[in-house]
Amino acid sequence: MSMRPNLPVSVALAAAALACVAPAPSSGKRAALAEVPTERATMPVVEARPVDAARLTLPTAVRVRLEGLERKSALEVLMPDGEPHTLRLVGREVVHSHGRGGARIVLTAPQDGLLRIDGRAYTGALVVTPHPELGLRVHNEVALESYVAGVVAAELVLWSAAPTELEAQAIAARTYAVGQLALRARERAAVELVDGIMDQAYRGLYQPRSVAERSIAERLDAAVRATSGVVLLRGERFEEARFHASCGGSTASFADVFPEPGPGPPGTACDPCRARAAAEAARGAPDMQRPLGWRVTVPHEALVRAGKALGLDGPILALGPKKLDPSGRWLEVQLRGPKGLAVVPFDTLRRALGYGEVKSSRIVAATPPFGAPLRAGVTLVGLGRGHGVGLCQEGARDLARQGWSAEQILAAYYPGTRLVRVAARAVEAAHDQ
Secondary structure (H helix, E strand, O other), X not given: OOOOOOOOHHHHHHHXXXXXOOOOOOOOOOOOHHXXXXXXXXXXXXXXXXXXXXXXXXXXXXXXXXXXHOOOOEEEEEOOOOOEEEEEEEOOEEEEOOOOEEOOEEEEOOOOOOEEEOOEEXXXXXXXXXXXXXXXXXXXEEEHHHHHHHHHHHHXXXXXXXXXXXXXXXXHHHHHHHHHHHHHHHOOOOOOEEOOOOOOOOOOOOOOOOHHHHHHHHHHHHHHHHOOOEEEEXXXXXXXXXXXXXXXXXXXXXXXXXXOOOOOOOOOEOHHHHHHHHHHHHHOOXXXXXXXXXEEEEOHHHHHHHHHHOOOOOOOOEEEEEEEOOOOOEEEEEEEEOOEEEEEEHHHHHHHHOOOOOOEOEEEEEEOOOOOOOOOOEEEEEEOEEOOEOEEHHHHHHHHHOOOOHHHHHHHHOOOOEEEEXXXXXXXXXXXX
């Protein structure tokens, strides 16, 4: 097996930090930290050149499948007046506690009203249908900009988020959503988004519970309003606007990580994460407040489950990198099982072991070493969190605090794109999907 040698944690982190150094993009929008202007624009600079409205428009509303409510046999929805409405599956019909029933039940919130379910608040409508396999399925049909606000609230730590951090995340979330909906329409797939790891986090409307949280909600609303309709374009198509928690020092290329047809953002250096990785390496331990490095011990039982899921006919007996990107991120991993070797995309292994366990593809050390027999599990040491493509949320936070505008932040993580404000048009939701 072609394996990289094992390194002590502190040395490995230092090596990873040094490996993050890469030339900065040549775009004038990408400034070094020392060159950041002290004043920022109140909103991104949007290109004035018109876009073909007949070919490129935004939906006024989106359809979001609420994955956390899947397959339940009964649901209780609180209407704005506080009255509970219970929905149950009887045969292949949804039956309402008020006596109605049918293939679907639609509960619509009045203007400025909220529908509450499972501790969360939603605007728009909740569409309840039988799940194709078991129980019920719920969709939230919601205005695009309300959905964007919900994504930003779920993806970021709002209380400490800078205004341009909120603006950059809003634009990335909006671009990802409309781009995916357009792609799924072209592929004749269900034209919907999912509120979990398959797409973007979304927990409905942010609900302030105190005076301080009301000011947070105002800043969130201001960021979404300031960027309303603004998206990233690469050429004449929506950018593949992926984002992740932290890159570890350099983002990954879209083409390396995702099988979908691109183009998408290339990998690029992330100065804030690179500096934090170097600081953690100097200390020999992750930052306690905002850790960039991570360590996880994968027990033997998990290696058995993953090996069987990956077709190894038994446990993973050894592992190591087969293919790396320029920053050292694992793209392919070589596995040894009871009947020989297998090479799989790293994301396939990560999914089998658990995204919550293996935080990223930037693996810098292992015990036992890469390629050695894994008799009692393996401890992995890495940097960053998430797939590493596109906007690095931790990096964007630091850049916003340095005074970068949303336009500068987005140019750093999506080089080669431009910001355009696109008109919206109403598209009737397909309730039967």
